[in-house]
Structure formats: C-alpha cells, structure tokens
Amino acid sequence: MKTPLRWLCIASLWAVSFQITEGCVRDLQVGTDFPGNDVADVLAPDAEYCQLICTQHHLCQFFTFLTKDWRSDNRVFYCYLKHTASGKPSSTRSLAAVVSGYSLKSCEEPSSTCSPRVFRDVDFPGVDYKFLYTDSHSDCQTACTTDPDCQFFTYLTDTFDNPVSD
Structure with missing residues (x-):
C-alpha cells in the first residue's frame, strides 16, 4: 500500500519541478519554424491568437503560425499546434513568413480565452x-x-x- 502512494508523491513532485523549470515564455520567434510534431492545425488571424489557441488546447506545448506573407502554398493563416514528450521542439529552422512560440499554460497570469480584436481585410x-x-x-x-x-x-x-x- 505504501508503494503506490510513494510513486504518486514522486510523480507529483516531478510535475511541479517540470513546470518550474520550463517557465513562462511569452516571446514570439519571427522567422523561426518548429517543424514536425503537429497534433492539430487550425486557422488563426495572427500569431498572438495562435498562441492563445495553443494555450487553450490540452496537448499543445508550442506552435508555428504561417503569416499572411506565406507564399509556398495556400496555407496562409494556418496555426500548427505541436507536442513532444520533452515539451520542447525537436528542432528549429529559419523560415520566412512564419512565427513560432510556446503555450502560456505555465504563466502565472491567466489569459483571456476571448480576443476582442478585429482584423481588417482577413x-x-x-x-x-x-x-x-x-x-x-x-x-x-x-x-x-x-x-x-x-x-x-x-x-x-x-x-x-x-x-x-x-
């Protein structure tokens, strides 16, 4: 009976230490792609909204957003939600017309789930x-x-x- 309780305590401590070490990363990385590890793709009007979607998605840890300047194909405004076992991108690369960033789940301040912004010509x-x-x-x-x-x-x-x- 003591073993499951001990394991549960260890797992709980690990989860707390993981959250503390990862920290809150609000900055967006313009021109950086996190290739692969997609769990979902959705449409978003901008990278900030993509980050909000990522924060609300249960699996999303980080994301890559294709901006209005994306020309390689017709995936403009696509927001790719991503997840890895480590919680970090497997790789990064420089790529024009993309913005990448991280979920704000680990941030102390709660984020609003509704954006009042209006985007002209989108x-x-x-x-x-x-x-x-x-x-x-x-x-x-x-x-x-x-x-x-x-x-x-x-x-x-x-x-x-x-x-x-x-």
Whole structure:
C-alpha cells in the first residue's frame, strides 16, 4: 500500500519541478519554424491568437503560425499546434513568413480565452457555417460571441469585391 502512494508523491513532485523549470515564455520567434510534431492545425488571424489557441488546447506545448506573407502554398493563416514528450521542439529552422512560440499554460497570469480584436481585410475562406445580415462589424462580433459554435467571423461591407463572381 505504501508503494503506490510513494510513486504518486514522486510523480507529483516531478510535475511541479517540470513546470518550474520550463517557465513562462511569452516571446514570439519571427522567422523561426518548429517543424514536425503537429497534433492539430487550425486557422488563426495572427500569431498572438495562435498562441492563445495553443494555450487553450490540452496537448499543445508550442506552435508555428504561417503569416499572411506565406507564399509556398495556400496555407496562409494556418496555426500548427505541436507536442513532444520533452515539451520542447525537436528542432528549429529559419523560415520566412512564419512565427513560432510556446503555450502560456505555465504563466502565472491567466489569459483571456476571448480576443476582442478585429482584423481588417482577413478572411478564412471555406469555413463558413452561417450567414447573417448585421448593421456593423460589432453587431457581427456580438452574434459570434453569443454563438457557442462560432470561433471567428468575417464581416463584409458594401465595397466587398467577391473574387468568385469575377
């Protein structure tokens, strides 16, 4: 009966020491890729939001985000959530139009799970699930905030030029 309790105490101490030694790394690494070790990919408007998603994901320890300047293929705004047994990237490399960083789970200050920021001229084509007519982007944002399935929204103005219909 003493052995399982001793093992549990050791495991708990290890978890505490791991959290302390890893620390809180808020800085984003522009032009750095953490290749491989993907557990999920999602769309995000910027690297800070990708970091927020990583922080909220149960497995994510670090991430790589492909910026609006990504030209190698059509994966602009992709956020790759990553995990390794060590908690650190297996490797790093310099790569243009990417930003990498770490989960903020180990930071003492809690992070907000909802970002009030609005991103002008950003659209995530192909992931629409609902269309609404609203008077302003703030009304659209409110509708998204109150919908539990809504992750982000796109608000189109009267001056929107639809490339599909051209």
